[in-house]
Amino acid sequence: MKNATVIIFYVILMVTIFLPAYLANKKRKQQQKEMIDNFKVGDKVVTSGGILGTITNVLSETLEIKVDKNAKITVLKTSISSVEKK
Structure with a gap:
């Protein structure tokens, strides 16, 4: 039970750290593509x-x-x- 709680904590921590970075990078790439197309x-x-x-x-x-x-x-x-x- 204790190990599952620790694993869940680390998963939530990883998502909290990497999700905003991934979304920002995705937005930047979309803006670059729009600029190139126009x-x-x-x-x-x-x-x-x-x-x-x-x-x-x-x-x-x-x-x-x-x-x-x-x-x-x-x-x-x-x-x-x-x-x-x-």
């Missing part, structure tokens, strides 16, 4: 490497970003860390 030409973006630019072309897996007057780079959609809509 890229538009003209959006200002910041890559995970800190590069600032404006989207000039949206492809299936990549984005073309204008970073200067005559400089464009191609990056993976998943490398974008934040977006500022135009």
Whole structure:
């Protein structure tokens, strides 16, 4: 009887610790997916490497970003860390 109580306590403790972390991670992944699905030409973006630019072309897996007057780079959609809509 005493062992069952201890096991139940540890199970409740584990759920209390890991459930909020799991739910927060799930929410963050959903927000990242929504951001990736909604890229538009003209959006200002910041890559995970800190590069600032404006989207000039949206492809299936990549984005073309204008970073200067005559400089464009191609990056993976998943490398974008934040977006500022135009």
